[in-house]
Amino acid sequence: RCAFVAVIGAPNAGKSTLVNAMVGAKVSIVTHKVQTTRARVRGVAIHDETQLVFIDTPGIFSPRRRLDRAMVAAAWDALEGADVILLMVDAPAYRAGKGGAGADAASRRAVEDTDAIVAGLKERGAKAVLVLNKIDRIARGELLALIDAFNAHGVFTDVFLISATTGDGILDLKAFLAKRA
Numbered sequence: 001r002c003a004f005v006a007v008i009g010a011p012n013a014g015k016s017t018l019v020n021a022m023v024g025a026k027v028s029i030v031t032h033k034v035q036t037t038r039a040r041v042r043g044v045a046i047h048d049e050t051q052l053v054f055i056d057t058p059g060i061f062s063p064r065r066r067l068d069r070a071m072v073a074a075a076w077d078a079l080e081g082a083d084v085i086l087l088m089v090d091a092p093a094y095r096a097g098k099g100g101a102g103a104d105a106a107s108r109r110a111v112e113d114t115d116a117i118v119a120g121l122k123e124r125g126a127k128a129v130l131v132l133n134k135i136d137r138i139a140r141g142e143l144l145a146l147i148d149a150f151n152a153h154g155v156f157t158d159v160f161l162i163s164a165t166t167g168d169g170i171l172d173l174k175a176f177l178a179k180r181a
Ligand code: GDP
Pocket: 009, 010, 011, 012, 013, 014, 015, 016, 017, 018, 133, 134, 135, 136, 137, 162, 163, 164, 165, 166
C-alpha cells in the first residue's frame, strides 16, 4: 500500500524538517504510482507496511515571483496526483504576522504566502490537512485561535499540532497518513 503525500506551505514552515523526521533511515523503494513531472519525491517513510511518499511541488507558494500562469497552474496540477495534501504552517510566525505589533517582515510574508495557498485550495475546491508546526514556540490559547481561523475557510478536513523538531505529534500524523493509503 502506498500514499502520495504532498507537503506544501510557505518557506520556513518546517516541511523539510517534518519529512526528514518521518523518513528516518534512508530507503529506496520503487512505487507503482507514477510521478508527475512537476512533483519531486522528498522521501519515503514506512508505517505498518504502508509507504508514505512525500512529494514536493515547487512554485506553489511563490505568487510574488511573477511565475507565468502556466507554471503556477502546473504546480497546482501536481497536487492532483496526491492522496493527501498537507498544508504546513509555522504557527508562531503566522500568529505574529497576523498580530500587528511585533510582526516583522518574515512573519508577514509567512501570512501572505500561507493565505495565498489557502485561497488557491479554496478556488480549486481542494481539501487539505492542516499541520500547525512549531507548537514548542506558541501558547496554547494562541494555537486554538489559529485553529478556529483556519477552520473557518472550510478547506481543512483535519488539523494536527506538531513540532517537527521535538517530534511532538509526528507519530499521530504518520499513523493518520498511513490510514489514507
Ligand atoms: P521548509 O522551508 O518548510 O522546508 O522549512 P525547514 O524544514 O527548512 O525549517 C525551517 C526552520 O524552522 C529550520 O531552522 C528548522 O529547524 C525550524 N523548525 C522546523 N520545525 C520546527 C519546530 O517544530 N519548532 C521549531 N522551534 N523550529 C522548527
